[in-house]
Amino acid sequence: MSIESEALASRAFAGRLEAVARPLGWALLLLTGVYAWAVASAPVDSVQGEIQKILYVHPPLAYGAYLGFVVTAVGGALYLRSGSENWDRMAIAGAEVGLLFCTLMMITGPIWARGTWGQWWSWDPRLTVTLLLWFIYLAYRMLRAFGEPGPRTARFAAVYGLVGVLLIPLNYFVIQLFGSRGIHPENLERGSLGDGMGWPFLAGNLVLGLGFAFLFLRRWQLENLRAATDAGEL
Amino acid sequence: MKVLFAVLWKDLVCEWRSRDRIVAMGVFALLVVVIFHFALPSGTGSQIADNAPGLLWVAFVFSALLGLGRSFAQEVENDAISALALAPTERGFVFLGKALANFLLIGAVQAMTATAFALVFDLSLSEVALPLAAVTALGTLGIASVGTLIAAMAVRTRYGEVLMPILLLPTLVPILVGAVEGTQGVLSDGALPLAAVQLLVVVDVTYLIVSFLGFEYVLDE
Numbered sequence: 452m453s454i455e456s457e458a459l460a461s462r463a464f465a466g467r468l469e470a471v472a473r474p475l476g477w478a479l480l481l482l483t484g485v486y487a488w489a490v491a492s493a494p495v496d497s498v499q500g501e502i503q504k505i506l507y508v509h510p511p512l513a514y515g516a517y518l519g520f521v522v523t524a525v526g527g528a529l530y531l532r533s534g535s536e537n538w539d540r541m542a543i544a545g546a547e548v549g550l551l552f553c554t555l556m557m558i559t560g561p562i563w564a565r566g567t568w569g570q571w572w573s574w575d576p577r578l579t580v581t582l583l584l585w586f587i588y589l590a591y592r593m594l595r596a597f598g599e600p601g602p603r604t605a606r607f608a609a610v611y612g613l614v615g616v617l618l619i620p621l622n623y624f625v626i627q628l629f630g631s632r633g634i635h636p637e638n639l640e641r642g643s644l645g646d647g648m649g650w651p652f653l654a655g656n657l658v659l660g661l662g663f664a665f666l667f668l669r670r671w672q673l674e675n676l677r678a679a680t681d682a683g684e685l
Numbered sequence: 686m687k688v689l690f691a692v693l694w695k696d697l698v699c700e701w702r703s704r705d706r707i708v709a710m711g712v713f714a715l716l717v718v719v720i721f722h723f724a725l726p727s728g729t730g731s732q733i734a735d736n737a738p739g740l741l742w743v744a745f746v747f748s749a750l751l752g753l754g755r756s757f758a759q760e761v762e763n764d765a766i767s768a769l770a771l772a773p774t775e776r777g778f779v780f781l782g783k784a785l786a787n788f789l790l791i792g793a794v795q796a797m798t799a800t801a802f803a804l805v806f807d808l809s810l811s812e813v814a815l816p817l818a819a820v821t822a823l824g825t826l827g828i829a830s831v832g833t834l835i836a837a838m839a840v841r842t843r844y845g846e847v848l849m850p851i852l853l854l855p856t857l858v859p860i861l862v863g864a865v866e867g868t869q870g871v872l873s874d875g876a877l878p879l880a881a882v883q884l885l886v887v888v889d890v891t892y893l894i895v896s897f898l899g900f901e902y903v904l905d906e
Contacts (some may be wrong), residue, residue: 606901611852
């Protein structure tokens with residue numbers, strides 16, 4: 452493909468992402484209002500008090516953090532297979548939004564832990580795995596930042612992203628086997644939430660899930676526009 | 686396969702003639718051992734003996750980092766790395782040669798470090814030398830494989846020396862857990878703990894496969 456047609460293709464793809472992201476953004480805005488109302492009116496936990504409301508933010512952030520890395524690894528793998536730069540741009544977007552979600556999770560988690568477990572941090576398996584995931588995200592980001600822009604850095608990042616995604620189950624398995632015992636609740640079963648807590652929790656998952664999609668699409672779009680501009684089409 | 690041995694032989698000969706890396710790593714590892722003495726001053730004997738597995742692996746990992754970081758430096762100097770990429774075979778074999786050379790180099794430094802550690806902290810490692818060497822070899826195989834892959838990336842990146850440990854250390858966690866657990870078992874009852882060995886084998890195989898395949902994309906002309 453010539454540089455011009457590449458620029459045009461990037462621009463066209465950015466346009467398609469725009470077409471999805473814009474209505475998504477409006478829907479998100481509306482839903483956020485509903486979500487805020489649902490959380491505010493949700494019943495206060497009889498044991499934990501107000502702080503339990505972090506429930507409506509914290510687990511959905513965790514899903515985003517893990518999803519981000521899966522997107523990064525898939526994007527990297529497809530890039531290595533096909534050599535199409537658009538997959539690399541997808542990986543960049545996934546990693547950055549995932550890093551954001553992971554960071555927010557690492558902030559909300561200790562606040563909740565301090566309030567209910569009485570300490571900011573414990574070397575609980577899930578905490579440890581997430582902390583390592585966060586470090587891998589940071590390392591991935593630094594690899595991108597320190598490498599010269601171009602196919603070589605894209606390939607390095609793709610390989611590192613794949614190593615990183617392998618590490619998630621590996622670390623989990625290792626820490627379950629040899630680490631300390633967990634104090635995180637096991638996977639929630641249906642009905643384990645108190646009355647009136649299900650809806651706000653669902654709303655939280657929906658809003659933060661859509662929020663992830665929105666930010667991810669926008670970031671991917673930005674990367675495509677940057678590519679179009681770099682290729683000389685203004 | 687021929688490429689594997691050619692690369693391995695070349696790396697070992699280069700190292701034998703210059704002795705750059707082995708000397709640097711050895712001196713560094715000894716310094717780390719000395720630092721332990723000052724970092725844990727009150728608990729002279731027993732405290733260090735209790736934590737010997739962890740301390741040993743700290744010394745092992747940091748000296749390995751030093752050596753791995755330089756393992757592609759000589760290839761970049763005269764752009765020999767492009768020639769390596771042109772080797773008429775899968776690049777994974779170049780990786781295996783490099784990784785094996787690193788493995789042997791790190792192993793030599795580890796033997797020396799462990800000896801010095803045992804001498805200065807009055808530990809008797811000689812009775813358990815064989816199982817200790819086995820568990821160390823398993824751990825080092827993993828470090829050398831993923832380390833060689835990441836070193837090949839870091840050497841072609843700005844601030845590669847700084848980036849190297851940041852990229853590598855998170856990937857070493859499963860190896861460290863298994864290696865420290867295994868060393869602990871060896872030091873306390875002289876036998877290899879099965880769970881740790883299984884874990885190390887799983888991690889080693891995973892890392893060897895991923896690095897073998899990934900090296901194809903890391904090396905380029």
